[in-house]
Amino acid sequence: MIQLAQILFILSVLVILHEFGHYIAAKIFKVRVEKFYLFMDAGFSLVKKKIGETEWGIGWLPLGGYVKLSGMIDESMDTEQMKQEAQPWEFRSKPAWQRLIIMLGGIIVNIVLAWLIYASMYSTVGKKYIDTAVLQEKGLQFGEVGQLVGFKNGDKIVSVDGKFQENFNRMTMDILFSEEIKVDRNGEMVTLNLTDEQIGEILDKEGRNFILPRTTGATIDSVAPKSGAALAGLQKGDSIVSINGKKMTFFDEFTSEVGQHKGSNVALVIARNSKLDTLTTAVSAEGTLGITVPQSIKDDYLITKKMSFGEAIPAAIKESWALLVYNVKSFKLILRPATGAYKQVKSPVGIARQLPDTWNWEFIWNFTALFSIGLAFMNLLPIPGLDGGHALFTIVEMITGKTLSDKAAGYVQTAGMVILLTLMAFTFGKDIFQLVTDKFL
Incomplete structure (x- = not known):
């Protein structure tokens, strides 16, 4: 709920102010406004009241809203007036x-x-964003699709279409819109050019989360019931030190090593309550143990820039322009069928499901x-x-x-x-x- x-609150604010823009411009030029509605009143209205020449109301269908201007063919499709x-x-x-x-x-x-x-x-509250430079100090970790399209764990993004993006969330979008990506791979400069089909794979299977910071260690966040890890006795909070005698620095190294032992057993050294223990656990046919580790982007990477109102105005204009450019790029991506980006278009129902609870x-x-x-x-x-x-x-x-x-x-x-x-x-x-x-x- x-x-x-x-x-509903966000849509109401946006619709009312958007339609008010039409309304105030119409009144300035002395055009009669017959109706001003929040949401659509197809068939009937929830609330309506006529004040002066304008009927103000709330429709029952939460699909935008409208102002009806005298002498204009609009969504009301009132053509009778035009015959006069x-x-x-x-x-x-x-x-x-x-x-x-x-x-x-x-x-x-x-x-x-x-x-x-x-x-x-x-x-x-300040301008807040995830700092790309800080987040990728130890390199980046990529999902399965990200690795298939050419990225490797440990890569650092140097530039996307010739520019370094300081905002990490924006950088992931830049990659999906990109023509050329340059990465630092163990000191070597590597250039990647994603095809529409590869972008489509990322969008379909991993989305923006196909890139994460490279995490050190592996502290277990959850253990799936009846999994190999559960049967071996692994618990939430255990830290994995090594696998088959190999010390693991990064979690992606651990998952990669486990993936090489599908259907067999591996020996893990774990740290629990400041003590080390060795457990043997079965690896599934898919190359997993049945554990998860925290993968969220921590507040350690969050930058907050507090500004005076005078400084905030040009920054706000710059941000609004950047978002408009991203909308243009998103629309162009939707028009490229091979990316499948059109499948990602969401209605208010889909958007609402992504909002916090x-x-x-x-x-x-x-x-x-x-x-x-x-x-x-x-x-x-x-x-x-x-x-x-x-x-x-x-x-x-x-x-x-x-x-x-x-x-x-x-x-x-x-x-x-x-x-x-x-x-x-x-x-x-x-x-x-x-x-x-x-x-x-």
Whole structure:
């Protein structure tokens, strides 16, 4: 329920402010706003009240929201009004440049909102990120897919497309968008170029977590019931010192050694309560013992940069621009079918499942800013039915001096809505199916 409450709060903030951007621009240019809705009121409204010329309400379907402007064909598909003579207060009666500003009003507010949130966060709790240089001092540890595509445990990332990324979380994304990766492998410079198919394998099987810091030692976090480790007597908190007489410095060396003894036994020296003991345990056919060790990124790598509000403003603008660029790169990746990135697109249901199950205001505001930039980018896309589609036709009109007929505009809007509803059905269906299978199968 906490996850659901968080996503509804975030969506409500973003939708209300996005639509307010359209509303305030419309009012500046004296366009009548007939409706202002949070969420969609298909069939009926949960709450509605008319104040002045505008009906304010909350719809029952939590899929965005809208403002209905007089004299405009929008998602309401109200074409009857367009058959009447144009009135001075209608959207269609205004000059093209005013209509363009009204269409971009929501996007502008989304970007400004992200600036304000980041500036406020940087000047209060500080800018926080995982330091790549500190994290990879001992090298990096890669998952099975990461190693198959060319990385090796112990590699250090020198640059991605010619740049070193100080934020570790961003670096993992940079690699997925990259054309060239340079790594330091035991003092030797190695260049990697990932194919779309290799990127697809990483996204499908390991995601961003295909890279982790290289951890020293192996302190057991859990033991699977009836596993070889459990039958041998291994316990949570045991530290593995060596395997078959070989001392293990890094945990990835341990897993690699175990993997070479599939279906056989290995001798482990473990430290328990400051004492050493030797145990013999069976290795599964898959090359595992049935143990896990902590793999989370520790706070030791966390950098916090506190700023004055004056310093935070340009930093917030820079961060917002970087996120917009990442959205562009993500969209380009989605358009490359071989990567399978389109499978990773999530609806609010899927996003909610990734949110923490405790209420954390710092996380919520950072996520709201991130989502706000994503919403701005999505609405910039020149798809009929989105702000970008309306803006594109207005720009074409400004250049050519020709206006799209009401009939043609209706067809275009219908096509856009079909595209958007199809995409929504796909993403919601996928995430709901995943939710059901995770819970009941």
